[in-house]
Amino acid sequence: xxxxxxxxxxxxxxxxxxxxxxxxxxxxxxxxxxxxxxxxxxxxxxxxxxxxxxxxxxxxxxxxxxxxxxxxxxxxxxxxxxxxxxxxxxxxxxxxxxxxxxxxxxxxxxxxxxxxxxxxxxxxxxxxxxxxxxxxxxxxxxxxxxxxxxxxxxxxxxxxxxxxxxxxxxxxxxxxxxxxxxxxxxxxxxxxxxxxxxxxxxxxxxxxxxxxxxxxxxxxxxxxxxxxxxxxxxxxxxxxxxxxxxxxxxxxxxxxxxxxxxxxxxxxxxxxxxxxxxxxxxxxxxxxxxxxxxxxxxxxxxxxxxxxxxxxxxxxxxxxxxxxxxxxxxxxxxxxxxxxxxxxxxxxxxxxxxxxxxxxxxxxxxxxxxxxxxxxxxxxxxxxxxxxxxxxxxxxxxxxxxxxx
Amino acid sequence: xxxxxxxxxxxxxxxxxxxxxxxxxxxxxxxxxxxxxxxxxxxxxxxxxxxxxxxxxxxxxxxxxxxxxxxxxxxxxxxxxxxxxxxxxxxxxxxxxxxxxxxxxxxxxxxxxxxxxxxxxxxxxxxxxxxxxxxxxxxxxxxxxxxxxxxxxxxxxxxxxxxxxxxxxxxxxxxxxxxxxxxxxxxxxxxxxxxxxxxxxxxxxxxxxxxxxxxxxxxxxxxxxxxxxxxxxxxxxxxxxxxxxxxxxxxxxxxxxxxxxxxxxxxxxxxxxxxxxxxxxxxxxxxxxxxxxxxxxxxxxxxxxxxxxxxxxxxxxxxxxxxxxxxxxxxxxxxxxxxxxxxxxxxxxxxxxxxxxxxxxxxxxxxxxxxxxxxxxxxxxxxxxxxxxxxxxxxxxxxxxxxxxxxxxxxxxxxxxxxxxxxxxxxxxxxxxxxxxxxxxxxxxxxxxxxxxxxxxxxxxxxxxxxxxxxxxxxxxxxxxxxxxxxxxxxxxxxxxxxxxxxxxxxxxxxxxxxxxx
Numbered sequence: 061x062x063x064x065x066x067x068x069x070x071x072x073x074x075x076x077x078x079x080x081x082x083x084x085x086x087x088x089x090x091x092x093x094x095x096x097x098x099x100x101x102x103x104x105x106x107x108x109x110x111x112x113x114x115x116x117x118x119x120x121x122x123x124x125x126x127x128x129x130x131x132x133x134x135x136x137x138x139x140x141x142x143x144x145x146x147x148x149x150x151x152x153x154x155x156x157x158x159x160x161x162x163x164x165x166x167x168x169x170x171x172x173x174x175x176x177x178x179x180x181x182x183x184x185x186x187x188x189x190x191x192x193x194x195x196x197x198x199x200x201x202x203x204x205x206x207x208x209x210x211x212x213x214x215x216x217x218x219x220x221x222x223x224x225x226x227x228x229x230x231x232x233x234x235x236x237x238x239x240x241x242x243x244x245x246x247x248x249x250x251x252x253x254x255x256x257x258x259x260x261x262x263x264x265x266x267x268x269x270x271x272x273x274x275x276x277x278x279x280x281x282x283x284x285x286x287x288x289x290x291x292x293x294x295x296x297x298x299x300x301x302x303x304x305x306x307x308x309x310x311x312x313x314x315x316x317x318x319x320x321x322x323x324x325x326x327x328x329x330x331x332x333x334x335x336x337x338x339x340x341x342x343x344x345x346x347x348x349x350x351x352x353x354x355x356x357x358x359x360x361x362x363x364x365x366x367x368x369x370x371x372x373x374x375x376x377x378x379x380x381x382x383x384x385x386x387x388x389x390x391x392x393x394x395x396x397x398x399x400x401x402x403x404x405x406x407x408x409x410x411x412x413x414x415x416x417x418x419x420x421x422x423x424x425x426x427x428x429x430x431x432x433x434x435x436x437x438x439x440x441x442x443x444x445x446x447x448x449x450x451x452x453x454x455x456x457x458x459x460x461x462x463x464x465x
Numbered sequence: 466x467x468x469x470x471x472x473x474x475x476x477x478x479x480x481x482x483x484x485x486x487x488x489x490x491x492x493x494x495x496x497x498x499x500x501x502x503x504x505x506x507x508x509x510x511x512x513x514x515x516x517x518x519x520x521x522x523x524x525x526x527x528x529x530x531x532x533x534x535x536x537x538x539x540x541x542x543x544x545x546x547x548x549x550x551x552x553x554x555x556x557x558x559x560x561x562x563x564x565x566x567x568x569x570x571x572x573x574x575x576x577x578x579x580x581x582x583x584x585x586x587x588x589x590x591x592x593x594x595x596x597x598x599x600x601x602x603x604x605x606x607x608x609x610x611x612x613x614x615x616x617x618x619x620x621x622x623x624x625x626x627x628x629x630x631x632x633x634x635x636x637x638x639x640x641x642x643x644x645x646x647x648x649x650x651x652x653x654x655x656x657x658x659x660x661x662x663x664x665x666x667x668x669x670x671x672x673x674x675x676x677x678x679x680x681x682x683x684x685x686x687x688x689x690x691x692x693x694x695x696x697x698x699x700x701x702x703x704x705x706x707x708x709x710x711x712x713x714x715x716x717x718x719x720x721x722x723x724x725x726x727x728x729x730x731x732x733x734x735x736x737x738x739x740x741x742x743x744x745x746x747x748x749x750x751x752x753x754x755x756x757x758x759x760x761x762x763x764x765x766x767x768x769x770x771x772x773x774x775x776x777x778x779x780x781x782x783x784x785x786x787x788x789x790x791x792x793x794x795x796x797x798x799x800x801x802x803x804x805x806x807x808x809x810x811x812x813x814x815x816x817x818x819x820x821x822x823x824x825x826x827x828x829x830x831x832x833x834x835x836x837x838x839x840x841x842x843x844x845x846x847x848x849x850x851x852x853x854x855x856x857x858x859x860x861x862x863x864x865x866x867x868x869x870x871x872x873x874x875x876x877x878x879x880x881x882x883x884x885x886x887x888x889x890x891x892x893x894x895x896x897x898x899x900x901x902x903x904x905x906x907x908x909x910x911x912x913x914x915x916x917x918x919x920x921x922x923x924x925x926x927x928x929x930x931x932x933x934x935x936x937x938x939x940x941x942x943x944x945x946x947x948x949x950x951x952x953x954x955x956x957x958x959x960x961x962x963x964x965x966x967x968x969x970x971x972x973x974x975x976x977x978x979x980x981x982x983x
Contacts, residue, residue, distance in 0.1 A: 075889055097889060098861075098954070100861040101861060101890075101955050102952060102954060103955075130889030130891070131890070132890060132950065133952060188724045
């Protein structure tokens with residue numbers, strides 16, 4: 061164990077965070093030094109928080125310095141805990157209370173058009189993520205977190221799951237690559253996570269390892285809410301095994317592709333047109349559909365070019381994908397709009413759904429539009445189109461009444 | 466501060482005397498109607514001025530001495546050169562050399578670039594600032610280090626104070642990007658071009674002595690004559706009056722912050738739902754990133770529906786110029802140009818007119834433009850549950866900003882404040898604002914990223930937007946939401962010493978700022 065432990069971030073562009081330095085001393089009790097941007101308004105409450113937390117971990121002699129740029133209490137708590145865990149051995153966790161509004165579950169086939177990545181060690185990007193209404197929010201423990209920050213990020217992500225309201229977005233966490241990612245699960249499974257993303261997934265066994273570990277934690281903590289899985293395929297091998305991965309567990313509800321690593325793996329530069337990844341994307345869509353789960357596309361990395369993004373999403377939709385990753389909140393609206401059904405698609409879907417409802421009312425076993433028979437998967441697809449149209453504001457919720465049809 | 470304190474119409478305790486002058490406590494909006502004649506300049510005779518029209522003197526020092534500078538005088542400057550101004554700092558350096566004391570600096574606004582003036586406040590050259598105190602000057606004032614009591618006025622309130630004699634300017638020193646030897650001047654040309662010079666209008670029309678300082682002397686006549694040389698005593702030519710890139714931004718930019726874009730988007734949607742975007746409407750917005758994003762959304766809506774606005778008052782940026790040049794806006798009335806496109810447009814476009822504070826904000830004018838405006842977009846450092854607003858202090862109690870035109874703008878028909886619900890952990894909606902700069906009855910709508918609060922007095926807006934699908938909440942709900950996220954902040958501690966008075970647009974005292982306990 062080190063004698064001095066630090067955690068958090070400081071520097072010119074850092075906001076809503078803090079940098080904590082903890083030094084265990086031989087005697088003289090606790091001394092706390094707070095340099096805070098909001099000290100006049102929150103200095104006393106920050107002091108109190110520090111004292112309570114040190115006492116919780118049984119620390120009696122220490123020098124604690126907090127350099128604060130407006131960190132919320134759950135951030136302060138996480139940083140102090142992380143610093144403490146560098147200087148003492150403890151299994152205790154200092155967990156903030158779970159907001160009642162964060163206790164919600166999601167469904168297997170909910171919309172997953174947009175999933176917003178948030179670096180797991182950057183609190184300022186987390187606070188307002190939910191107000192931009194992505195379908196899902198990913199607290200990322202993998203690529204966006206520096207290796208020496210992995211431990212403190214886990215604690216921060218755990219606290220964020222308790223304390224940040226994502227306003228109904230699906231609560232997702234991307235763990236680290238298996239096997240080290242298995243350790244991340246302890247920090248997220250008990251805190252109402254809805255879905256786990258498994259990065260660089262190459263086979264069904266990796267999914268099963270995650271699934272098993274989740275079940276163990278759930279059993280231990282008496283948790284009965286579902287936790288779904290979204291493997292991300294980022295290699296040639298993963299693409300070949302896509303169907304095996306998709307069908308490996310009933311908890312897999314979607315499967316994504318990560319093109320940055322995939323193109324590197326096959327030795328082709330990533331191009332704008334994306335010819336080099338056409339096979340992989342189609343393979344992923346086909347495998348996911350065959351398994352009855354959602355195929356999800358990669359991210360688009362130029363956050364300033366909304367027109368190019370729109371084109372990419374339209375292409376993605378035409379390949380059969382149901383959603384895409386976002387790395388900036390501005391991308392959400394564009395993605396939702398581009399995944400929304402076109403007028404022609406809506407009109408067609410309305411006819412089919414109407415025919416289906418009428419057939420049901422008349423007790424007919426067969427649905428038909430004009431002279432054409434309509435199969436159940438087509439009805440299901442049409443219902444999905446209607447739901448999407450309603451959720452993007454392209455169709456009124458009472459569309460059947462409005463039309464008087 | 467031995468003066469008696471009385472409770473004014475918004476419940477704030479204010480002194481009846483400041484800097485030895487008797488004060489009227491705020492009585493309510495439009496309730497204070499002073500009588501009498503407006504102030505005037507001393508009679509002069511043109512025979513006493515050079516018949517060849519050449520009023521150039523050798524140096525600023527010479528000009529000040531010629532103007533009879535002496536202890537206790539009030540010296541005014543304008544802020545069209547914004548954070549690139551070199552004249553005010555040079556002015557007080559020269560005054561310090563001359564050795565006069567106890568002056569009142571009466572700028573139309575100050576900027577962080579004026580930090581060197583602290584030295585002259587410390588050594589007694591300047592007794593106090595009556596104007597705005599930004600950044601370092603604000604901190605200095607809050608720490609109780611200014612000898613006299615600072616007085617903060619709105620842009621319109623400054624004009625009012627000059628006109629009704631509350632403030633008498635002894636010497637106005639006017640930085641002019643272009644001038645001729647007679648004293649005609651404008652801000653349109655020259656290396657330090659800034660657009661209009663409207664903030665200096667009251668100064669040169671009411672000051673006893675007027676000195677023009679320019680770095681771009683042209684032959685008579687300097688056209689256009691935004692400032693008329695017939696009011697000018699002397700002209701001083703210097704190397705440089707300003708730092709161009711700090712005067713106007715090369716280009717102003719829409720915010721990239723997704724949260725602020727969301728607020729701007731909600732603001733445009735709210736205006737639309739409330740039926741405020743219609744043919745012939747008028748609006749004013751600032752040059753902040755959120756305002757510009759709002760303007761962009763507004764422009765989109767107008768183009769889609771073929772709606773044309775009649776006029777916009779500014780704070781002008783390229784975004785307003787775009788509307789004018791694309792035909793969605795008939796007139797720009799420009800009190801201040803914020804970027805190079807605005808300056809260019811004022812030179813080139815017939816319908817882009819420079820106006821002054823007299824036209825848009827002055828309390829002693831026979832009406833002003835602001836009350837006619839349909840949509841007014843403003844900011845605030847704090848708002849309270851009674852919709853009162855603060856723009857001068859932060860929640861930590863420090864004076865940080867001037868009032869600008871904010872109080873004047875509150876008189877528009879629909880006053881909308883797009884602001885974040887909290888900044889770094891500090892909630893923006895409070896039980897009570899730290900400093901009350903504007904009464905809640907004039908603030909109609911608060912738009913945050915987490916919801917919109919409409920002043921209960923505006924039943925019309927509430928009715929119009931109730932089925933809009935917008936996140937309309939009560940202001941208490943918004944306050945609770947912020948405190949749930951941030952925690953409830955403590956109140957800063959003050960001593961009893963009054964360091965600054967906040968004037969309302971009519972010259973009455975609406976609140977005071979006290980010395981901070983550090």
